[in-house]
Amino acid sequence: MNICVFLSAADLDERYTGPAREFAELLGKGGHTLVWGGSESGLMKVVADGVQAAGGRLVGVSVDFLAASARKDADEMVIARDLAERKALLLAKADAVAILVGGTGTLDEATEILELKKHGKTTKPVVLLNTAGFYDGLKTQFRRMEEEGFLPVPLADLVFFAEDAETALAHLVESVGA
Structure with a gap:
C-alpha cells in the first residue's frame, strides 16, 4: 500500500520523533511505500530513514523551491512546480493518508484531504496520529464543527484519530483492505 504521510520537516524532540520512527518502521516492515514531501530534514528525514531501514520504498514529491533539500536516495522523486501541484501529486500517488505532527504546512495538507473527502472527491482513508x-485541540474543534x-x-x-502508531497503521490497512 502507498501511504502518504504529511508531517513536519522541522527538527523535533524525542516525544515526537520516537512515535514517528515507530510508525515508519511499521510501514517499512509491512512492505508499504512511503509517499511524502521528499525532504531530507527534520521529522520527514526521521520517517524516511525508518521506512527505508525497515525495507519499505520511498516516493518523494518535493517542490521546486525546496528541491535542493530533497532526498537523493529515494526510490522515486518528483519535483512539483508549486505547493498546490505537490499536494495533488502526493494524494494521487497514495492509497491512504497519515497525518503526523507538523506546522501550518501539515495543517494545510490535512484540511485539503478532509475537504476533498467531505465533498466526495476521494474515499482514501485518513488517520491523524495524535502524538x-x-x-487534541484540533479534535475538539472538529467535534464542535460536527455538533454545530x-x-x-x-x-x-472524514478522519480517524489514533493515539499510537500501531493503531494508526492498523486502521489504514483495514480501511484499504491491503
Whole structure:
C-alpha cells in the first residue's frame, strides 16, 4: 500500500520523533511505500530513514523551491512546480493518508484531504496520529464543527484519530483492505 504521510520537516524532540520512527518502521516492515514531501530534514528525514531501514520504498514529491533539500536516495522523486501541484501529486500517488505532527504546512495538507473527502472527491482513508496529545485541540474543534452543523458528513467518515502508531497503521490497512 502507498501511504502518504504529511508531517513536519522541522527538527523535533524525542516525544515526537520516537512515535514517528515507530510508525515508519511499521510501514517499512509491512512492505508499504512511503509517499511524502521528499525532504531530507527534520521529522520527514526521521520517517524516511525508518521506512527505508525497515525495507519499505520511498516516493518523494518535493517542490521546486525546496528541491535542493530533497532526498537523493529515494526510490522515486518528483519535483512539483508549486505547493498546490505537490499536494495533488502526493494524494494521487497514495492509497491512504497519515497525518503526523507538523506546522501550518501539515495543517494545510490535512484540511485539503478532509475537504476533498467531505465533498466526495476521494474515499482514501485518513488517520491523524495524535502524538503526545498534539492534535487534541484540533479534535475538539472538529467535534464542535460536527455538533454545530458545519460538517455535512460525520467526522468519523472524514478522519480517524489514533493515539499510537500501531493503531494508526492498523486502521489504514483495514480501511484499504491491503
